Structures are given as C-alpha cells and as structure tokens.
Amino acid sequence: MRKDIEYALQKFKVKTFGNKKNIEKVESILRADELVLYISPTNVVITSVNTSKKKKLPGVFVLTDKRILFHYKIAFEESTDTTELSKIDSINCFSNGITGGQIEIHTRTKTYNILVTYKKDLMNEIKDTFEEAINNYTQNNGFGNKESDTDIMQQIEKLAELRDKDILTEEEFQEKKQVLMARL
Template identity: 80%
Template sequence: MRIDIEQALQKFNTKTFGRKNIIEKAESLLRADEQVLFISPSNIVITTVNTGKKNKLPGIFVLTDKRILFHCKVLFEETTETTELSKIDSINCFGNGLTGGHIEIHTRTKSYDILVSYKKTLMNEIKDTFENAINSYTQNEASGNIETDILQQIEKLAELRDKTILTEQEFQEKKQVLMAKLK
C-alpha cells in the first residue's frame, strides 16, 4: 500500500476492516504524480445538477492534491468518477450522531455527498483538508499559467528579433524584464 494512503487512513482514523480490496482498486486508479490527502470507503450520493437524478452508491472516495476520485463496484458493474480540483465550486460539512457526518462537494454538473465520521472535529479537519487542497491546486495552476505566459512572450520576442523587428539588445532587455517576473 502506498505510504500516502496509509498516512491518510491513519490521520482520519478510517476503518479498513474488510475493505482492503476496494482500497487496492483505488490505489490502482491513482497516478504516480498525485498525493493522497484523504481516502475513505464510504457511501456516496451523487446528484446530477441539471436533472436532479440521485445515485446512492457504496464505494471508495479519494482526495488527492490534483483531483477527487470515487470508485464503486455494484454486482458486476464498476464505475469511476473523477473531477479536477479546479472544477469544485464549494464544500459543506454537516452531521450528527444520528445521520452521521457528511461532506458535500459541489461542481457545476454534480454534487457529491460523502458519509464520514460525525465527530465535529474530524469533519472540520476533513473539510479543511479539502479546502487546503483546492487552494494549493488553484495557486499552483495560476503560477503555472503565468510561467507559460511569460515563456510564450519570450518566444514571440525571439520571433520579432529573428525578423529583425527588434535588435538583439532590445530582445535581451525585454527578456530580462520578463525573466525577473518568474523569480
């Protein structure tokens, strides 16, 4: 089992008795460049926003530093749903000892209601983990976009230099200004 999965299971005190197979299946669906932040075998209600159709499914839910993933197997049918963290609009948590704890994740097309521990401190820790993952992902994505934009600008300047629209000195000066923005 991956170390990040073991750490997430331990951090959130997730019960795994009799669920090793589904955890192994979730592990096989993960990419090598992802880090698991939360994982839990759970029941989930997936609601399609435009139709209101609800599916109640048992399976495993995974939060990584890049996406959420839900996998379920009912009889002979397996389904996997993934959503990039940038597509998540909001997260809510609520619950009590009677209904259990719930983490709701809302996107433009679907909502996911994940059953979790009803302990308020644990629910809030799970919610904070989701929010921190989304914020980190958004910041990394934004800085990656800025870097790509600057590199594209330098390429355009090089084309202008090659067409003798800019001198070598002008190119180097503008390039230095853009490179300073990367630091």
C-alpha cells in the same frame, strides 16, 4: 500499500475492515504523481445538477492533490467518477445525530454528498483538508505543479526543528517526512 494512503487512513482514523480489495483497486487507478490527502471506504450520494437524479453508492472516496475520485462496484457495474480540483465550486460540511458527518462537494454538473464521521472535530479537519487542497491547486494555476525540491526540504527542516523541541515525536516526524519525500 502506498505510504500516502497509509498516512491518510491513520490521520483520519478510517476503518478499512472488509475494504482492503477496494482500496487496492483505487490504488491501481491513482497516478504516480498524485498525493493522497484523504481516502475512505464510504457511502456517497451523487446528484446530477441538470436532472436532480440521485445515485446512492458504496465505494472508496479519495482526495488527492489534483482531483477527487470515487470508485464503486455494484454487482456487475464498476466505475470511477473523477473530478479535477479546479472544477469544484464549493464545499460544505454538516452533521446530525442520525446520519453522522457529511462533506458536500459542489461542481457545475454534480454534487457529491460523502458520509465521513460522527466526530465533529475530525469532520472539520477533513473539510479543512479539502479546502487546503483546492486552494493549493488553484494557487498553482490549476495545473497542480509540484512544490520545488527546496520548498520540500525546508518543510522537512522545520519538522526536524519541531521534533528536536519535542513538539513532534520521532514517529510523527518520520510519517510527515515520508509524505513530503513522496512529493519529490
């Protein structure tokens, strides 16, 4: 399993029981130059803006530094729905005691309603991750340019300082360093 996927699963406390094959399938779809920021087996409601037609689907939802994708397989139908981050108009998050936390992503043609977690602080962290990814993508003129090697090395140096000050554990430092090294 890719290190960025392992990191995202750990960071957001995502349970993968019974979904390892689905995650492996998604991993095979990902491009080598993409960094996975969030991934979760979940239920998604996709609503077509023009027709208001809704599809409720179980599958694996992924946020990378370049796009979102949702892969699902129902009986004999298997499909992957992708949207570049530049096509996302807005993001909302909300929760209630019955259905749990949800992230709602609006594009010009579709709305994705993603079931995420019951924990409000974790739900907000997921929303922040989505917003940060979109902002970073937009700042790079929508082309998803990689950071320079110098920027990444500076980030690793800052992480090392935090580790040396006992703000980060060695394990946390290594995990964050691996994610950054994957961008080189």
